[in-house]
Amino acid sequence: MERQAGELFEEFQELTASEFFRKNKQMLGFSGKIRSLTIVFHELITNSFDAAEEAGILPEIKIDLKRLDKDHYILRHTDNGPGIPEDFVTKVFCTMFAGSKFRNIQSRGQQGLGCSGCVLLSQMTTGKPARIISGYKDKDGLKGVQMTLKMDVKKNQGLILDKKKVDVKNTGVCLELHFKDVSYSLSEQGAFEYIRRTMIANPHAKIIFRDPTGHKYIFNRASAVIPPLPKEVLPHPKGVTADDLIFMAKHTDKRRFRSLLTSSLSRMSTKRVNEIQEITGIDLNKRPKDMKWEEAEQIVDLFTKMDFMAPPTSGLIPIGQEQIEKGVVEILNPEFVSAVSRKPVTYRGGVAFIIEAGIAYGGDSGRMVGEQRKAEIMRFANRVPLTFDQGSCAITEGLKSIDWKRYGIRDMESAPITIFVNIVSTQVPYLSTGKQSVAPEPEILHEVRQTAMTVARKLQKYLRAKKAEKEEAMRSKIFEEYVPVILKEAALLAETEVPEYQPVLAKVTRRALAELMGEPIDDD
Missing domain, CATH: 3.30.230.10 (Ribosomal Protein S5; domain 2)
Structure with missing residues (x-):
């Protein structure tokens, strides 16, 4: 029986970001028991690092993982960062695509899914709420708030089940989550290995980890140097599309399109803008909102043919x-x-x-x-x-x-x-x-x-030097073994006493080894 269009669209739905990822948690990396727990560690540690460094604090994290039953754990994650103001706690932990990382800037996280994704996984596998304690400073001094909350998946926002003021000694966030269908492992893909590798790339951090057996691992910092904060960089003309230009045009406060180009793209000078206008014939003094798609395509096509200086690299901070x-x-x-x-x-x-x-x-x-x-x-x-x-x-x-x-x-x-x-x-x-x-x-x-x-x-x-050293040591050993035999046999043939050879032999072998190691030789 043929169905009418109205009937077909009766079940038409709109999904919030939270609903979408609830149905597609593998897109957040939550697939498999070992991988899911490792991704939780990844998201929480990177958020703590970013927050501490932005506040000029050497990161220190304490992680306590307790096993309640097979594949059922409680994770307590505590950091020493600047904390989260009370009004933002639910946004950070219960709203997908919310955060401060939607900029063209070097950042560990880039999608605003981390903490909220962990809360979602916890809620999906156990039904338990998240418990958060946040210590933060505002104009009135140090404050502390404790919240128990759940994620309203339909609305992509948090539901506060309980909230109270608490006394805190320092700034930072303590998060407690329950997880099922995850597994702790010492394998190459496990949570412990993730921490170990994190410490190599972040020698300025300190992590104290207590595993499900109660064993306490202390990863001390090897450096007291906080990495410089990366700077936001403007997109380079070679890396933008026509859609990017149209989007910029719709959301700018500039009155002329030429001003938009020079203020929104790197390496874009007034001289370059004049060249673009002359070659394309497009009036770049028009309002940005009047820019047509065809004109944006024409400009981007010209970008690919023009020579620009390489993008600025001041926004990139390597480990070193x-x-x-x-x-x-x-x-x-x-x-x-x-x-x-x-x-x-x-x-x-x-x-x-x-x-x-x-x-x-x-x-x-x-x-x-x-x-x-x-x-x-x-x-x-x-x-x-x-x-x-x-x-x-x-x-x-x-x-x-x-x-x-x-x-x-x-x-x-x-x-x-x-x-x-x-x-x-x-x-x-x-x-x-x-x-x-x-x-x-x-x-x-x-x-x-x-x-x-x-x-x-x-x-x-x-390796070559090490091999040469080994070969020299072997030659020296052979020298030490056979010279005495040769001297004794020679003395026997000459019917004379064996000369005192030990001081000379020691000096010769010592000289050879000293020359190999580049050390000064004492001939006395």
Whole structure:
């Protein structure tokens, strides 16, 4: 029986962001028991780091994970950040796509889904409310508020079940959530490994973690330097679309389109605007709201043909060679470590990024597989560990395309090596909303290769010196073993006494070793 259009649309619905992600939680990264818990750790830790650094505070986080039953946990997460004012608590924890990260700025989080996504997962798996204590300062001094709340999925907002003022000693947020259908694991994708890798890329932080067995891990900071705050950068002409220009035009307070271009795009001078007007014939003195789609397309097409200075890179803050090495030494205690940060470049013509890499050899480098250490790749984006979807990531692809035998590593898979790679950008090109792998842009692949090969050459030099030292030690040992035998046999043939050879032999072998190590030689 044929149905009328009116009947077909009787079930037409509108979903809020919360309803959508309730039905599609895998898009937030919540798929699988181990991965779901790791993503919770990821979201809460990155939010705490960002908040503390913006307030000029060295981050310190305490995490307590208690197991109540099989796959049922209580997570208590406490930080020392600036706290959340009372009026914003429900927005932070119960509203999807709400936050301060919707800017063209380098940031660990980029979507405003983190904390609210964790509350949603908790509510979906246990039905339990979230409990939050926030200590914050306002014009009247230090204040504290405790709330018990749930997310109203239909309205994409919070429902306060209980609220009261509390005394707090410091600023910061304490969040308590229940979770079911999650699992704590010591595997490479587990929550513990996520913390360990986080500390390598964030040596200025301190994390105290108590696991479900009651074991307490203290990850101390290796540096007291708070990273400089990144600056917001304007979009580059090479990276905008016609839709971007139309959107800017509809939401600007500028009276003329030429003013919009110079104030909203980087590297856009008045001289450039005049060139655009002359070539296109478009009157750029018109009101921005009068700009037509065809005209926006014409302007963007011209952008692709014009030469612009590279985008400004003042908004990009890499970890830096010294800080990477400090983080690696603190966690891996390697025999050898080297790191490097490349100069900024761009992908897709107008998005600036930096690749930095480190390599660690020996000590606790690599990953334990049975009783053997294997090579380990640690991927990061804006200091955040990417622990899942490794195979589809540009970082993995770039590293595996390198011929490691050229750098003295015969069997890369079985070498006690950790390779660290971090991409820094205001717009990391993630492959999905789960933000766990980087798109294989040609420029990114090239930079990953070049940066990794730079640190690989330094490791090669170290391994050669180590091999030479070992060979010299073996030669010295042979010298020490056979010279006495030769002297005794020679003395026997000459029918004379064996000369005193020990002082001379010790001096010769000592000289050889001293020359190898570059130490001064005492001939007395």
